Amino acid sequence: MNRKIIYIVLFLVFTTLSAEAQCAMCRAVLESEEGQETAKGINNGIVYLMIIPYILxxxxxxxxYKNKKKSSTSK
Structure with missing residues (x-):
């Protein structure tokens, strides 16, 4: 039960943090723009692409974990 609470808290903390994932070159080019809309879009795209491997x-x-738990209960 304690581990579930810890995992939920960690999940909520990491999903609410704002991520800035631009490389230095992208940031330098996009900061010169006035509206910053393109920079926000590129940053959101980078974060989206970064999340997929973690989910997988x-x-x-x-x-x-599920298979190991199932095999240990069948013994």
């Missing part, structure tokens, strides 16, 4: 690794880890 988490899903694989969950299925491994």
């Amino acid at each position: 690794i988490g899903a694989v880890g969950y299925f491994i």
Whole structure:
């Protein structure tokens, strides 16, 4: 039960943090723009692309955990 609470709290903390994921070159070029709309769009795209591998690794880890737990209860 304690681990579930810890995982939920960690999930909420990491999903509410604002991420700035631009490289230095992209930031330098996009900061010269007045509206900053393109910079926000590029930053959101980078963050979106960065999240996908973490979701996939988490899903694989969950299925491994689930299978190990199932095999340990069947013994």
